[in-house]
Structures are given as structure tokens and as C-alpha cells.
Amino acid sequence: MATSTLVPASPENLEREWKLPDRGMIGIGFLIITESSLFSIFIVSYLYYIGKNLSGPYPKDVLDIPIVATVCLLSSSLTMIMAERALKRNQLGRFKLWWTVTILLGAEFLISTGVEWHHLIYIDHLTIATNLFGTTFYSLVGLHASHVIVGMTFLLLVLILTLSGFPIQTQERRVAFLSWYWHFVDAVWVVVFSVVYLIGR
């Protein structure tokens, strides 16, 4: 083995060269893995129950593809990256700008989800108790929306801290972890979108 070669690894060498991954990175990474496992069950439920409705309304009658909301949510990932880059270069003004844009895009996504649900409930009379489609639709999209709300809460927290003069550049690591979570929520939307609005219709 390596230790018995010509230059034995002395304790001093070992200590100097010893480098391990950031624990926060591992923590947020595994949070994302466990969340993926949670989402996968809801997605399987949705796929399994497609076409098993005993009564209407059916997906093809009531669902419209939410293009604007999707574009907003996906581009919020880009603005988030811009904000992070600004923070890395210590350009606080730009950081605040891009961060606010990210929040506005996220808010637009939530608002259009709200409008969509309002329409479904009051015009199309589809509630979670109406049929299997309602059950799986509201639980899957609702689970995702609740994750967006959690993400938004933390984004707002960072914004409020920054605006009140907290030196956010000292928290670059934590901002990065938050952005990972946000990218994850976006990536899940791609799957939810495909399952609900493309396959499910």
C-alpha cells in the first residue's frame, strides 16, 4: 500500500495535506437527496393515477400550460447565479438588484399558481376532494409550491438582512447553500411540469 512505499507518510505530512469537504455542502446536498426521495413518491402517485379518474373534470379539459410562470421560475435560477457572482466580486449594489429580481420572479410564479388554483377551484370546480386527478394534482403541485414558499422565505430573509446593513459578503457560503436549494426547487419544477402538464394532459 501507499504507506509502505519509499517515502512513508509521516504524521506531519498527513496533517498538512489533510483536506475534507465542507460540512455545510454535505448537509445541504443530502437535504436535497432526501427531498428528491420525498418528491419521487408524489410523482409516482401522479403518474400511476393518470387516466384512472372515475369522474370529471379531466386534466385535458381544465389545465393550461403555465408558460409565463415556468419561464419566471427557471430564469430566477439565472438571476440567482448573477447575484452570487456579484457577491463574490463584492459588488453589493448589483447583488441587491439581482437578488430582488430573483424574489420578484419567484413571487410571480407563486402568484400565477394562485391564480391557476383559483380558476380551477371556482370556475372548473376541481378541488382536492373532487376526484383522483384533483387529489394528485393539488398534492404534487402544492408540495412543490410549499417548497417555493420556504425558499422565498429564506430569500426574503437574506434581502432584509442585506438592506438593513448586515455584511452579507461574510455569509457567501450560506448564500451559496441557499442558491443550491433554489436551483433544486427549479429542477423539481421541470419534472413536475413535464409530468403534470405534458405527460398528464
Added chain:
Amino acid sequence: MAASDYPLEYPSHRHAEFSLSETLYECVTTVDHKRLGLMYIVAALIFMVIGGIMASVIRLQLAVPDAHVVSPETFNRLFTMHGTTMVFLLGMPILAGFANYLVPLMIGARDMAFPRLNAFGFWAFLFGGLLLYSSYIGGGGLSGAGSAPDVGWFAYSPLTERAFSRGASTDFWILAIMLTGVGSISSAINVIATIASMRCPGMTLIKMPLFVWMMLVVSWMIILALPPLSACQIMLLLDRFLGAHAFDTQAGGSAVLWQHYFWIFGHPEVYILVFPAFAVMSEIIPVFSRKPIFGRQAMVGAAVAIGFISMSVWAHHMFAVGMTSTANMFFVAATMLIAVPTGIKIFNWLATMWGGKLRFATPMLFCCAFLFQFLVAGLTGVMLGVAPFDWQLHDSYFVVGHFHFVLIGGIIFALFGGMYYWFPKASGKMMSETLGKWHFWLFCVGFNMTFIPMHFLGFLGMPRRIYTYAPGRGWDLLNMVASIGVIFQIAGIACFIWNVIQSLRSGEPAGDDPWDGWTLEWTTSSPPPEYNFEKLPVVRSSRPLWDLKHPQDPDWKFE
């Protein structure tokens, strides 16, 4: 170091210096991994006693035919609460307790990666447990429909829908288990981050103690397997409270979907529970055989293989629901396959003992019993994994005997061994060997007396969860023997509790390294100081303490 830093280890000595309220304050506010680890273990053992009392009442009810010790409704609640308690309030927290206490010590770290998350995990588990038990008070709900959940520990839907399970007791079950699940997931993330980021210099993954490896694999499994349970519980909550139809057959929903989701969690869960036992075995057997573990790499590989395969065997719990024969064949094959890495582990432990200088102290006795009993459990498991055999014996007492051989004969025995092994480290006192041997023999005899007859009862047709039975079916004698075994088990547990109390009060001082061990936890004082190590160790082999003790013949020259 001052004894006053360790409220849990020295309850009797503390009155002079610390009041009860101060001790409580310490417990509530602590983020120290050792204190939290002990709190986990103590809480789990308390739940074990409660769950054990329930089991004893069940055995009392079944001791003779036509008995009416408790009402049928109470009986249903008893086996539900017994199962739920033992899996979620004993197995999971005691795993977290051992991992918390030992992982940082074994990898030469000063604490877990996220100490406050650690405390959060503990309190989530404890309040989950309290929530489950408060169903005895509030479970009736407004309709007054009985206290405490009575739906079995796997709570098959649609029978848990509002229409069939009135009252609030099922909701207590759902929310309590979800809460303990959150605790388990947070502690698993913590263990992984600790192992990934906090190892002392020189401890590469392959030099890591096998205990830590097992905890790493089990944490992975928790991360992947617990969310499916939470997911289907969320769906069930939506069904019960908002009138959704996720498991409602009247609205076109599936009656077996819950079973799939539950066992996607449930079968990895069995391996999650047994891995701490593997971890303990892999530390105790080498030390008490005076040999390094046989086939380290194979042990690690087998553990990872079990972790992977355990995710694809769930439906062998469901052969009786009538799946397609292709699905049946797949799950039979996967079940056979998982026996292979498990067999590798058994053979490696045996090979470690082979030719070693064996010391049969109490921890080693428990581990030897594990080898036999877990082998029996594994073999009956392979039998049940064959679909036609399962059709014959599904939901019979054979199954009850099988999984109690896994859970008690395997897991509980190994964990008792672990407690005898690490008690000196945690308290600074040795446990009494005499009482330990009494504990072992009483518990071993009682356990086998109770659970071997159950296999035969299953063959004779006695169904699981039956309330009572008519005389003259050939079940009377075996049931009586099984119930008598409980008395021996209770006596064994009483020996253990007395041993702990007695040893804390007046045990012999243990010293830093009473067993002549090889892993890093034995290099620090007993009990370890709050910061664990004055100077972080540097490791060059998988047995760092052997290297220190034998500078002329260190392991790192050969590894």
C-alpha cells in the same frame, strides 16, 4: 475532569452540587454529542420497557386458550403500540444514540458536524414519542371512538381512511411517526456530514473503523427510505382531513399503493435497524478475539451491497396480495440475492474468531448469541422470501417468530453487547460481569423459549394478531411455553437495569482502555472530556491504538 460535567452518568452524586432543575436545564440546552447520545439511549430504553410491558400483556392474553385478560379492542391497540414503539421509539433512537456517542470519538472529532441540528433531532424524536402516547388521552376524538391507534404498525390504507378508522387515534399515529421521521432524517444528515467532513488527519475512508462505515451506510438508507413513509403519510392526512382520494378505492384509488409505499420504506427500515448491530459486532468481535477483522474490504463492500439491494426487495412483504408472477419472481430473486452479502458478513465474523484468543466477557457472549440467532433469522427469512412458501405462512406466527429473531435475537442482543462494551467509556465504571452473565443467560434462554415455539405455531396455522383461540388445536402447550419465556426475559432485563444502577453507584473504575481496544475512543479518558481529544489524533492505519501500543510492529507497515 470534574464529575459535574456529566449529569447523566452520575445521577446519585450530583445532588450535592447540582439541583434537579439545573440538571434538567443542562439536558434541555445541551448540544454535546455525548450527552445527546446518552439521552437518546436512555429514552430509547425507557420506551423499550414500555413496549416490553405491552408485549408481556399480549403474551399473558395468549398464554391459555379463551383468555380474556384484556378486551379485543385493547389487544389491537397493544400490538399496534408495541410494534410502533419498538421500531420507531426504540430501534431508530438507539441507532442515533450509538452513532452520536461513538462516531465523533471513533473518527477523532470534537463534536458532530451540526450540534444544534443534533439536539433538534433528539427533541423531534422525543416529542414524537410523547405525541404517540398522548393518543391514550386524546385519541378518541370528538366521536369518542377508542383511544390509541389500533391499525397495526404498518397501518394499511384504505383501512386507515376516515370511514374505517374513526376518531383521532390514527392521526396521532401519522403525526407522531412523521415527527420522529424528521428527527431521524436530520440525525442521519448529521452523521453523514460528520463522517465526510470531520475525520482526523490520516483517516481515509478505508482506514475508518467498520462501526463508522456501517453508520455511514445506514444514514444513506435513512435519507432515501424514510421520505417515502412521510410522503404516504402526508397523502393519508390529506385523505383524512381534506377528503382527498389517494387511497380511496371508491374513487378509483388503489388498495395496494399504500402497501407498496409503506414497504419501500419498511424493508430498508429492517436493514436500517440491523445495521447498528452489524456495527457493534464488527467492533466487539475483533477486540475479544485479539485479531484484526477478517476481510475489512469485503465487510465494507457487503454493507454497501446490502444498502443497495435492500431498496429493491420491498414487495416480498406483499406476495399474498396477488402481484403478477413477473413481479413475484423479481422480488424472490432480489430477496435471495440480499442473503449473499449478509452471509459474507456472518462468515467474516466467524473467520475473525477462528484461531483467535477468545475472551468470553459479557459483550462477546451477546455477540456470539447474535451469530446463531441472526443466522436462524436469516434462514427463516430466506424461506419466507420464496413466494409459494410465503403464501402458506403469510401473516402467521412463523412470521412473528422470524422477525422477532431478527429484531431481538439479532439487534437487541448485539446492542446489549454494545452497551456492556462502551458503558465503561461513557461512565468511567465497569459493569458487573456476574450480573452481566445472569442477564445474558436469562435473556438468551427466555428469548429462545418465547420465539422458537412461535415458528411451530405458525406451521400449525396460528394467525398473527389473533386475539384468542379455542382449546384443542395443538396450540396450547407451545403458547404456554412462549409465555413462560417472557418471565425469563423480564428477569434478564431486570438484571441489566440493576447492573446499570449498581455499576453507576459503585462500579469498579474502568480506566481509559479496559478491553485493550484499538479504536480512537479508547485513547481518551473515561468519560471523555467535553472536547473529546486534547490534541486531534493523526491516524496511519485502521487500528490507530494498536500502532500506539506496538510502535515496533505497527499496522500501517502492512496495510
